[in-house]
Amino acid sequence: MKVTLADYSGFCFGVEKAITTTFEELDHKDKSQKIFSLGPLIHNVQVVKELEERGVMVTEDIGSIQEGSVIIRSHGVPKSVYETADKMTLTLIDATCPFVKRIQTIVEEYYKKGYAIAIIGNPQHPEVIGINGWCDNKALIIQEEKEVENVPDVDKLCIVVQTTMSIAQFEKISAVLEKKARLVTKFNTICSATKQRQKAAKDLAEKVDAMIVIGGYHSSNTQKLVSICNDIRPEATFHVETSKDLPVEALKQYDLVGVTAGASTPKWVINEIIQKLRNI
Numbered sequence: 377m378k379v380t381l382a383d384y385s386g387f388c389f390g391v392e393k394a395i396t397t398t399f400e401e402l403d404h405k406d407k408s409q410k411i412f413s414l415g416p417l418i419h420n421v422q423v424v425k426e427l428e429e430r431g432v433m434v435t436e437d438i439g440s441i442q443e444g445s446v447i448i449r450s451h452g453v454p455k456s457v458y459e460t461a462d463k464m465t466l467t468l469i470d471a472t473c474p475f476v477k478r479i480q481t482i483v484e485e486y487y488k489k490g491y492a493i494a495i496i497g498n499p500q501h502p503e504v505i506g507i508n509g510w511c512d513n514k515a516l517i518i519q520e521e522k523e524v525e526n527v528p529d530v531d532k533l534c535i536v537v538q539t540t541m542s543i544a545q546f547e548k549i550s551a552v553l554e555k556k557a558r559l560v561t562k563f564n565t566i567c568s569a570t571k572q573r574q575k576a577a578k579d580l581a582e583k584v585d586a587m588i589v590i591g592g593y594h595s596s597n598t599q600k601l602v603s604i605c606n607d608i609r610p611e612a613t614f615h616v617e618t619s620k621d622l623p624v625e626a627l628k629q630y631d632l633v634g635v636t637a638g639a640s641t642p643k644w645v646i647n648e649i650i651q652k653l654r655n656i
């Protein structure tokens with residue numbers, strides 16, 4: 377079996393930065409200092425476990441923290457979290473990805489200018505929940521084209537998109553959404569890491585017999601990669617989290633196998649899977 381890794385895969389710049397910041401903080405903290413992460417730092421079970429072993433406690437609610445430092449992960453958080461941390465004199469370690477920070481800034485600015493805000497993305501995703509928190513949670517959140525029917529007409533509309541959405545989905549939804557307002561300002565805020573990974577996965581899927589997509593089952597950017605590969609190789613796209621999940625028997629029939637990985641996948645997980653594939 378010949379195994380090829382996509383040109384862009386695995387840890388993106390934002391995740392890399394969040395992990396480095398956290399490990400640096402852990403190296404320098406004194407033993408009594410408590411460190412919390414608001415939600416799991418990344419969508420990777422192994423990394424979260426290692427952080428727990430080093431004393432990082434995961435909580436979803438900043439209100440439950442009495443003292444210590446709080447890590448804001450790359451997805452970012454609503455503005456209210458900064459205000460709460462300030463009131464409670466908690467130290468913030470802000471690892472919000474700059475691509476996400478940019479969306480929060482746009483949304484805050486246009487909301488203040490009187491624009492209605494539309495976020496194209498998954499309403500349950502922490503990044504989208506965080507962005508919505510920069511416009512008093514008043515954003516219209518649209519995940520699918522058919523939902524646009526229920527959007528009321530507005531005078532001025534500012535459209536942004538979750539960093540990990542697929543470009544095709546963004547273009548399709550925003551084209552319909554634009555008809556709902558007299559004045560529209562649209563920002564394609566899909567991050568460059570996502571664009572590169574999606575394009576590289578598509579290019580590779582076209583050249584191989586089967587695709588392995590590595591990444592957390594709950595990771596949004598990994599699910600997008602799965603869907604892109606599925607469109608090209610509907611019978612031969614396999615989503616796995618670790619090498620244990622590889623469907624070894626099913627893979628024996630393929631000569632050329634491509635591998636891609638979501639933005640939260642550490643290099644060692646990718647290497648382990650490639651090694652196992654080469655041994656099939």
Ligand code: SF4
Pocket residue numbers: 388389390391450451473474475476539540567568569570597639
């Ligand atoms: S996927 Fe993009 S926006 Fe999200 S953390 Fe990575 S670089 Fe930042």
